[in-house]
Amino acid sequence: MRSDIEIADSATLRPIADIAAELKIPGDALEPYGRYKAKVGYDFIRGVEDRPDGALVLVTGISPTPAGEGKTTTTIGLGDALRRIGRRAAICLREPSLGPCFGVKGGATGGGMAQVAPMAEINLHFTGDFHAITSANNLLSAMIDNHLYWGNELGIDARRVSWRRALDMNDRALRDMVVGLGGATNGAPRQDGFDITVASEVMAVFCLARDLDDLRERLGRMIVAPGRDGSAVTARDLKADGAMAALLRDAFQPNLVQTLEGSPALMHGGPFANIAHGCNSVMATRLGLKLADVVVTEAGFGADLGGEKFLDIKCRSAGLRPACTVVVATVRALKMHGGVARADLGREDLGAVHRGVANVARHVENMRKFGLPVVVALNRFTGDTPAEYDEVRAGLPGVEVVLCSHWADGGAGAEDLARAVMRRVEGWTGDYRPLYPDAMGLADKLRTVAREIYRASDISLAPAVSRRLAALEAAGFGHLPVCIAKTQYSFTADPKIMGAPSGHTLPVREVRLSAGAGFVVAICGDIMTMPGLPRRPAAEGIGLSADGRVSGMF
Structure with a gap:
C-alpha cells in the first residue's frame, strides 16, 4: 500500500491559476508561491465583499482515538464529491503546525486519495505564515523586555508579565524558564516560558480578524502584563501593534491550493482545538463563502472542542451561520471507545461497537443543541463488517449514517455524503444559535x-x-x-x-x-500549551533523498 506522501508525489497537479479560475479568481489577483500555491490579494478580496454568501458546512468528529477518524480527509473528500455532483464547492482548512508533523499526530493535508497538495510543502514551511505569526509574537516579547531594560516607563509589574514567547515546535523544556540571566546588560531576570505558536493569542487574533484594520486593532488590545497600579498594559501601550501588523501583512492573505482532484482549497491559520479555538481563519472562510455555492470547513478534534468553539466563538465573532454539520466516525474508533485495545481492532466486536456508539450519539446530540442538522460520516476500513455498520445505525435512531470510502476512492467515495449534506443545506431554515448568550456570566x-x-x-x-x-x-x-x-x-x-x-x-x-x-x-486538568515530543517522534523517520524528495512523512 502506498503511503500518503507517495500518493501525493505521484499526482499530476494543475497550475494554481487554473485552480483559481474555478472560483473565478483572476490571475492578477494571485501572488504565486511556486507553481501550485498562491495567496489571494487584498484588492480582490475587498472587491467581492458585497456578494451573497454560499452555504457553510462544518465537518467535525467524535472524541479522537489512536485508531483514527479522518476529519480532514472527510472534509477534502466531501469537497471533491460536491464538485462531482455539480456543485461549485470550496474547501477551507487550517494550515499544519510543525509540532504535530514531527511529533505524533502527523500533518494536516488529509490522506489517501483525499488530500490537498503539494503535501510536503504544505506540511513543512508552506508560505511562511506560521513563521510570521511566531515572529510577531516574539517581537512583542522582545519589546516587553526592552521596555523593562530601559527604565519601565509604563510601570509594568515584571513579576506578573503574562505574555509568553512562542515556537512552532513541540519542546517541553521551554514550558517554564527564566530569562534575563547573565548580568544587568542582559535585561531584568524574570520567569517566562514558551507556548506552541498555534496556541498563541497572535494566532487566535490572526484567525478571527476580519480585515487588516481589525487585525491591527485586535493586536493592539492584547494585554501583556498589569501595571504596578493595577491597570492593564497592552501591545498598543508598548507601540508594538503597528510593527506586528506589518510582519503579518503578507501572511494575512489567504492561501489557495488544490486537492488531488483539482478542487480549490483555502488553507489559512491553524489554532489547535484542544488549547485554542481550532478553526481556520475568518478571512479565508468569508472569502470562500463569496466565491462558492458551498464551503466545507473543519473544526479540530472532537465536536466537544473544535465544533463547540467554531459555533460559540468563530461564528459568533464573524457573524457566520452554518447550515449543516457532519460528524465523522469510524467503527475502529467506536470499538476503542467501547473498550477494545488497539491491537484487537481487526476482529468483529458488536458489543464494543454498541458501547462505543454512545460517543458519537452524544456529539450528534450536542451539535443539534445549536439548531443544526447533522449527518454522520462513517469512514470505511477494510476490517469493518456489515454487522458492525448495522450496529452503528441501530445506535443512532433518526440519524442518517453515510458510509464513505474517499480515502481509497477520492470524491467518488463521498458522493452519498455530498447528497445527504445537500439535502440538509437546501432544506435549511436558519435555526443556528449559540449555546449561551453574551450576557451570561x-x-x-x-x-x-x-x-x-x-x-x-x-x-x-x-x-x-x-x-x-x-x-x-x-x-x-x-x-x-x-x-x-x-x-x-x-x-x-x-x-x-x-x-x-x-x-x-x-x-x-x-x-x-x-x-x-x-x-x-x-x-x-493537565493540558499543556506547549506539547512535548513522544518517545519515538515522527521526525526520526523523515528524510530527504538526493533528488530533493521528502520521504517518511505520513
Whole structure:
C-alpha cells in the first residue's frame, strides 16, 4: 500500500491559476508561491465583499482515538464529491503546525486519495505564515523586555508579565524558564516560558480578524502584563501593534491550493482545538463563502472542542451561520471507545461497537443543541463488517449514517455524503444559535459548556480562579465567550476516560484573558500549551533523498 506522501508525489497537479479560475479568481489577483500555491490579494478580496454568501458546512468528529477518524480527509473528500455532483464547492482548512508533523499526530493535508497538495510543502514551511505569526509574537516579547531594560516607563509589574514567547515546535523544556540571566546588560531576570505558536493569542487574533484594520486593532488590545497600579498594559501601550501588523501583512492573505482532484482549497491559520479555538481563519472562510455555492470547513478534534468553539466563538465573532454539520466516525474508533485495545481492532466486536456508539450519539446530540442538522460520516476500513455498520445505525435512531470510502476512492467515495449534506443545506431554515448568550456570566458560561456538552455535573473553581473571573467581569470582559482548553480524548479532563461519561466535575485550574482574540481561556486538568515530543517522534523517520524528495512523512 502506498503511503500518503507517495500518493501525493505521484499526482499530476494543475497550475494554481487554473485552480483559481474555478472560483473565478483572476490571475492578477494571485501572488504565486511556486507553481501550485498562491495567496489571494487584498484588492480582490475587498472587491467581492458585497456578494451573497454560499452555504457553510462544518465537518467535525467524535472524541479522537489512536485508531483514527479522518476529519480532514472527510472534509477534502466531501469537497471533491460536491464538485462531482455539480456543485461549485470550496474547501477551507487550517494550515499544519510543525509540532504535530514531527511529533505524533502527523500533518494536516488529509490522506489517501483525499488530500490537498503539494503535501510536503504544505506540511513543512508552506508560505511562511506560521513563521510570521511566531515572529510577531516574539517581537512583542522582545519589546516587553526592552521596555523593562530601559527604565519601565509604563510601570509594568515584571513579576506578573503574562505574555509568553512562542515556537512552532513541540519542546517541553521551554514550558517554564527564566530569562534575563547573565548580568544587568542582559535585561531584568524574570520567569517566562514558551507556548506552541498555534496556541498563541497572535494566532487566535490572526484567525478571527476580519480585515487588516481589525487585525491591527485586535493586536493592539492584547494585554501583556498589569501595571504596578493595577491597570492593564497592552501591545498598543508598548507601540508594538503597528510593527506586528506589518510582519503579518503578507501572511494575512489567504492561501489557495488544490486537492488531488483539482478542487480549490483555502488553507489559512491553524489554532489547535484542544488549547485554542481550532478553526481556520475568518478571512479565508468569508472569502470562500463569496466565491462558492458551498464551503466545507473543519473544526479540530472532537465536536466537544473544535465544533463547540467554531459555533460559540468563530461564528459568533464573524457573524457566520452554518447550515449543516457532519460528524465523522469510524467503527475502529467506536470499538476503542467501547473498550477494545488497539491491537484487537481487526476482529468483529458488536458489543464494543454498541458501547462505543454512545460517543458519537452524544456529539450528534450536542451539535443539534445549536439548531443544526447533522449527518454522520462513517469512514470505511477494510476490517469493518456489515454487522458492525448495522450496529452503528441501530445506535443512532433518526440519524442518517453515510458510509464513505474517499480515502481509497477520492470524491467518488463521498458522493452519498455530498447528497445527504445537500439535502440538509437546501432544506435549511436558519435555526443556528449559540449555546449561551453574551450576557451570561463567565463562570456560568463555563458551567453551561461543561454541563451541556461534556455532561459534567459541575465545574470546580479554585478561589484564585473565581477571583480572576470576577475581576474580568468587573473590568468589562464578562460579555466574551469562553474557550475551554482540555484534553481532546475525553469528555472529561482525564484522557483515559473514553466513551460517553457523565456526572464528573470539570476542574478549571487557570483562566487567561485573550482580549485581542476576544475570548477567555479556561485551562482544565493537565493540558499543556506547549506539547512535548513522544518517545519515538515522527521526525526520526523523515528524510530527504538526493533528488530533493521528502520521504517518511505520513
